[in-house]
Amino acid sequence: MKGRNWxxxxxxxxxxxxxxxxxxxxxxxxxxxxxxxxxxxxxxxDEAGSKMINFTVVCRTPGWCALGIANxxxxxxxxxxxxxxxxxxxxxxxxxxxxxxxxTPRKDNHTDMYPISAGMVNGSFTFSFxxxxxxxxxxxxxxxxxxxxxxxxxxxxxxxxxTGNNDYTFPFHGPNHGGTFINLLENISPSASRSISPSxxxxxxxxxxxxxSPSxxxxxxxxxxxxxxxxxxGSWSVSWELDDANITYTVTCATTGWCALGxxxNNEQMPxxxxxxxSLDSNxxxxxxxxxxxxxxxxxxVQQSKQIMTPISAEIVNGVFTWKFSRPxxxxxxxxxxxxxxxxxxxxxxxxxxxxSLYLLWAFSGSTGSPVISNGQITDYSFGQHSRRGAATIDFxxxxxxxxxxxIENHRRTHSILMYVCxxxxxxxxxxxxxxxxxxMGAPWFRLHIFVNTFAVLTSFAAFGIIVYYTQKVIEYDTKxxxxxxxxxxxxxxxxxxxxxxxxxxxxxxxxxxPSHNWKGxxxxxxxxxxxxxxxxxxxxIGLGMQLYCVSKGVFGxxxxxxxxxxxxxxxxxxxxxxxxLGAWLGGGNVVSKKGEKWKRACFxxxxxxxxxxxxxxxxxxxxxxxGFMIIVIGGLTLVDVxxxxxMEVPNLDPYFRSCVLIS
Numbered sequence: 001m002k003g004r005n006w007x008x009x010x011x012x013x014x015x016x017x018x019x020x021x022x023x024x025x026x027x028x029x030x031x032x033x034x035x036x037x038x039x040x041x042x043x044x045x046d047e048a049g050s051k052m053i054n055f056t057v058v059c060r061t062p063g064w065c066a067l068g069i070a071n072x073x074x075x076x077x078x079x080x081x082x083x084x085x086x087x088x089x090x091x092x093x094x095x096x097x098x099x100x101x102x103x104t105p106r107k108d109n110h111t112d113m114y115p116i117s118a119g120m121v122n123g124s125f126t127f128s129f130x131x132x133x134x135x136x137x138x139x140x141x142x143x144x145x146x147x148x149x150x151x152x153x154x155x156x157x158x159x160x161x162x163t164g165n166n167d168y169t170f171p172f173h174g175p176n177h178g179g180t181f182i183n184l185l186e187n188i189s190p191s192a193s194r195s196i197s198p199s200x201x202x203x204x205x206x207x208x209x210x211x212x213s214p215s216x217x218x219x220x221x222x223x224x225x226x227x228x229x230x231x232x233x234g235s236w237s238v239s240w241e242l243d244d245a246n247i248t249y250t251v252t253c254a255t256t257g258w259c260a261l262g263x264x265x266n267n268e269q270m271p272x273x274x275x276x277x278x279s280l281d282s283n284x285x286x287x288x289x290x291x292x293x294x295x296x297x298x299x300x301x302v303q304q305s306k307q308i309m310t311p312i313s314a315e316i317v318n319g320v321f322t323w324k325f326s327r328p329x330x331x332x333x334x335x336x337x338x339x340x341x342x343x344x345x346x347x348x349x350x351x352x353x354x355x356x357s358l359y360l361l362w363a364f365s366g367s368t369g370s371p372v373i374s375n376g377q378i379t380d381y382s383f384g385q386h387s388r389r390g391a392a393t394i395d396f397x398x399x400x401x402x403x404x405x406x407x408i409e410n411h412r413r414t415h416s417i418l419m420y421v422c423x424x425x426x427x428x429x430x431x432x433x434x435x436x437x438x439x440x441m442g443a444p445w446f447r448l449h450i451f452v453n454t455f456a457v458l459t460s461f462a463a464f465g466i467i468v469y470y471t472q473k474v475i476e477y478d479t480k481x482x483x484x485x486x487x488x489x490x491x492x493x494x495x496x497x498x499x500x501x502x503x504x505x506x507x508x509x510x511x512x513x514x515p516s517h518n519w520k521g522x523x524x525x526x527x528x529x530x531x532x533x534x535x536x537x538x539x540x541x542i543g544l545g546m547q548l549y550c551v552s553k554g555v556f557g558x559x560x561x562x563x564x565x566x567x568x569x570x571x572x573x574x575x576x577x578x579x580x581x582l583g584a585w586l587g588g589g590n591v592v593s594k595k596g597e598k599w600k601r602a603c604f605x606x607x608x609x610x611x612x613x614x615x616x617x618x619x620x621x622x623x624x625x626x627x628g629f630m631i632i633v634i635g636g637l638t639l640v641d642v643x644x645x646x647x648m649e650v651p652n653l654d655p656y657f658r659s660c661v662l663i664s
Contacts, residue, residue, distance in 0.1 A: 028185050032151060034178055039153045041067055045133060045144070045185055053144060053184065054116070055081070056128045059155040064170045065125050068099070068152035069142045072355045073179045074265065078152050079142040080105045081113050083127040084170065085120060086159035092118025092127060093160065095168050098140040102266055107167050108140045125155075133185070144184050152179035175272045175296060178348075227399030229360070231390050236362045240396060247352060247396060248312070248326040249276070253364040256280075258383050259321050262295070262361035263350050268391035268404045270295040273361055274350050277301070278323040279369035279383065280314045288314025288323060289371060291381050294348055303380050306331075308349050321364075354397040359404065363389035411470040416549055417642050418463035423495075423538030424559070425638045426456035428566055429630055431531050436573050436586050440623045453506070457499055464496050488544035495541055498534050505530065539563055555644045562637045569629070585619060 031042035038060040045053035059065035064084035070077055080097040082105070096113035097105035112135040116128035135141040142149065154177035160170030228239035235254040238261060240247055253259035258279035264272050275293040279285050290311040293301035308331045312324040331349040350358065369383030391404040430452040437445045471483050484490050505527040512521060520528075546556055577586040 030182070030184065030186065032180060032182060034153065038176070039065070039155060039178070041151065041153070043184060051133050052130050053133055054128065054130045056126065057083070057153075058121075059125045060123065061125055061155045061157050061176075062120065062123070063125070063156040063158045064160040065127065065155040066153065066173075068150075068154070068179070069144060069184075070150040070152055070179075071142060073150050073152065073181070073351060073353060074356050075099045075152070076101050077142070078105070078150075079140070081129060081131070082160070082168070082170070083115075083118055083125075083129070084160040084168070085118050085125055085127075086161065088161040089118075089159070093162060093168055094118070094127070094129060096131075096141075104170070104172075108137070110137050110140070112137055112141055146183060146185045148181055148183040150179050151182050151184070153177060177266070227396070229392060229394060229399075229401045231362065231392070232403055235388060236364060236390070238360075238362070242329070242397065246326045246328055248324065250322065250324045251278070253321045254319070255321055255364045255366055255387075256316055256319055257321070257365040257367045257387075258369045259323065259364040260362065260386070262301075262363070264359040264361060265350055265356070266359070268359050268361060270301075270361070271297050272348075273301070274304075274348055275301040275361075276309050276325060276327070277369070277381070277383070278311075278314055278321075278325070279381070280316055280321060280323070281368045281370075284371050284373075284378075285368065289369060289378075289381055290314075290323075290325060292327075292349075300383070304349075306349070352396050357393050357395045357400070359391055360394045360401075361389070361391045411466050411473075412549075413646065415463045415467040415470065416545060417645050418459050418466070419545065420542060420642060420645065421638060422456045422459045422463065423535070423542055424562055424641075425635055426452055426459065427531075427538060428535050429634075430456065431535055432570075432573075432630065434528070434531070436577070437623070437626070439585050440619050440626075453503065457503055460496065460499050464492070467492075486548075488541065488548055491537065491541050491544065495534065495537055498530060498537070502527065502530050502534065549645075551645070555641055558637055558641045558644070562634060562641070565634050565637070569634075582622070585622065 029042070029044040031040065033040040040058045041055055043053055043055045055067060057065060057067050062085075064082060066080050066082040068075075068078040068080045070079065076099060078099040080099055082095045082097055084093050092115065094113055094115040096108040096111045098108050099105035112131050114130050116130060118125075118127040120126070131141075133144045135143070154173040156171055156173045156176065158171045160168045163169050226239065226241040228237065230237035236259075237252045239250045249261060251259060251261055258277060260275055260277040262270075262273040262275045264274070266272055273295040275295055277291045277293055279289045280287075288311060290309060292304045292307045292309045294304050295301040308327050309325045310327065312326065314321070314323040316322075327349075330351045330353075352358070363386035365384055365387045367384045369381045371378040372380040372382055392401050393404055394401045430449050433441075433445050433449045433452070441448070468483065471489075484493050505523055509521070509523045509527045512523060542559065546559060551559075573586060576582045
């Protein structure tokens, strides 16, 4: 019997062995490390048994760190697993979050992140957690599938902290982010064990080499398509064609200088932008100079060590520069991101995918660039500040495009306009009233003086608050930037402090003043002198600000003309005050004219300093002429510059200051 049925036993044994092998293959795992070796993750997944996946993440940072699972490389729609370690989180704080756009991800309504451990090892933050492969939360979790997922990552040098309502607050990651498309369920790095549990914590230290590179690829793309985009005023445009592996751009700029196109997956700001630059001249760039660069901050983008752009052509026709190049759709099969920390970075090239819109940044200048030659070889290119720039969101696979305004730049424009009005018109106007209009206007001069100064103080503080907010936003993109780190910024702080002191002195002087006093007290002199000094500082400060703002020759010319009119007006008034009979009305001593007393008696009568008695109509005429000149002429010039500042692109095509250093 046994002899006749041995083949049945062999069959059953084979089934058992196959089942055991199936359970072994159900255990999958792998690892990934970023190209700059600042972020890595390893994982072990059990599809057949517990249906869990364990992650261990290592970040070269003392701050917060995050892993994201998504169906695209964009931040929107990313299932974020975030952790931090610090004084407020000594044992580690963990948070399951959901990103709906380019801003701080919100905490999930249902937590599917199960912490295991967190700690610092040799300056690197390491944390482990597990989650189910399919959590069942389709609204705020992304299922991990065998078709592959985007593994997105980010970290910051600053820790997060609890908010007290079972949530956490943490700063922007800046340039420290990236991602790759990978199959988390593929057996990339086989585990020695046959089962996993929440307590296991697979790990791999940063700096080691992944055992196998990701082998899965993103979904196929539509090919042989062509689209175009033109900015709002037609000064910059691009058209592009797609094939199976490459995208070919044709860029047109209304300039004979350099021109550039940039790609940024996160925002419309320079930091983190993959830049494609070109220039054409009759000398060393007679056939066109091309450079693939990367912007780590708001300074000139750095040439990338890996050049992925293939130049095709460059020409200038009727003052319009047109150039053409191609680049791979996916430079390396994955999205790369390098951090500039440490000073030895190679840049980044972003993948183009059908399900992703990128920010397209454009810029050009009226001046050309030139090669930097070392040992007979071109090693880099030198070029000046751009004269025009802008941004749009573009889906390169559908052609959908929308212009984007530079949100933080609008804050700086508002600051400049408010400060310009305050210190070029309002404050000098108030000082002029105090110096020359007391006897002509009588008591109303004081009420007008208080009203104008109050408005100026409020305007100045509003502008100061706006620029502090603007600078803080800039610091989020460029950590090298600091508050009050330049001459304009430091002098502005001095001016704001003076704006606090000056009204206080004015109130004290008013409270201590008595009609019987014919002398000035210390508080009067302090208030008077500080006001005049602040006017001078304000003029200087506006000039420094215009240098930062890269204003045009026209804007700067109107500014100089306005200051010149103030100076001429004051000189004329001082001459009238001290050397003519009109000085009787302007508070002067009439030291030259012998007719001073006669003018005083004829014009003022018995009530000096009032509009009653004497030649009141003449005083009214003089008052109207002076106020009219200041409001209509000087105020009109101020308004012209305000309009120009509000409308001009920053920086301008023809800046007055050739060495201006714009933060844009």
